[in-house]
Amino acid sequence: QKEVEQNSGPLSVPEGAIASLNCTYSDRGSQSFFWYRQYSGKSPELIMFIYSNGDKEDGRFTAQLNKASQYVSLLIRDSQPSDSATYLCAVNMYNNDMRFGAGTRLTVKP
Amino acid sequence: NAGVTQTPKFRILKIGQSMTLQCTQDMNHNYMYWYRQDPGMGLKLIYYSVGAGITDKGEVPNGYNVSRSTTEDFPLRLELAAPSQTSVYFCASSYSPDRDYEQYFGPGTRLTVT
Numbered sequence: 001q002k003e004v005e006q007n008s009g010p011l012s013v014p015e016g017a018i019a020s021l022n023c024t025y026s027d028r029g030s031q032s033f034f035w036y037r038q039y040s041g042k043s044p045e046l047i048m049f050i051y052s053n054g055d056k057e058d059g060r061f062t063a064q065l066n067k068a069s070q071y072v073s074l075l076i077r078d079s080q081p082s083d084s085a086t087y088l089c090a091v092n093m094y095n096n097d098m099r100f101g102a103g104t105r106l107t108v109k110p
Numbered sequence: 111n112a113g114v115t116q117t118p119k120f121r122i123l124k125i126g127q128s129m130t131l132q133c134t135q136d137m138n139h140n141y142m143y144w145y146r147q148d149p150g151m152g153l154k155l156i157y158y159s160v161g162a163g164i165t166d167k168g169e170v171p172n173g174y175n176v177s178r179s180t181t182e183d184f185p186l187r188l189e190l191a192a193p194s195q196t197s198v199y200f201c202a203s204s205y206s207p208d209r210d211y212e213q214y215f216g217p218g219t220r221l222t223v224t
Contacts, residue, residue: 004152008150034212042217043200043216044153044200044215046212046213049212090152097155097158098143098153098155099155100153101152102152103150
């Protein structure tokens with residue numbers, strides 16, 4: 001089992017819809033979880049981080065964490081074409097070793 | 111602030127050659143990281159450093175070396191380049207590895223080994 005798994009996509013949603021991105025991780029000791037957005041040919045940029053079970057909201061973005069199920073998700077409400085990018089899930093393991101998923105490519109169609 | 115800068119932006123190496131990828135940050139961050147990203151894949155941690163003089167291996171350290179003589183600089187050395195090292199290399203820094211501190215990424219170096 002990979003340490004951090006994501007559906008590779010591509011995920012396509014119409015403009016204004018909710019995009020749902022999912023991530024599972026294997027290490028039960030992991031404490032902090034990150035979502036990065038990466039435009040093609042660019043470096044990753046942090047969208048959200050979460051470390052407590054439940055939901056965390058920031059504008060149109062909501063991160064959800066369920067440690068019992070080892071599952072973290074990112075919801076993007078009112079999706080815009082500018083949200084089209086690859087979204088990387090990252091997990092900070094116990095020894096500062098950050099592990100990334102392969103990413104989910106999202107396309108928002110006007 | 112320039113943030114995290116990397117040089118060069120692009121490089122083509124022949125098999126067996128060596129090179130150093132440069133990384134500098136001006137945010138006085140303690141933590142610095144080197145990642146590689148293969149096409150269509152996520153990032154894999156090569157090495158990281160928690161401060162000047164301290165470095166540690168990440169997930170894929172073989173074929174690479176690092177040093178951290180100053181807070182600002184964290185060069186990555188490739189010895190005896192191999193085609194498997196063809197990738198995009200990102201350097202990142204953060205104030206702390208703790209959950210509240212984000213990693214700031216440089217623009218990347220695209221390396222091809224032929």
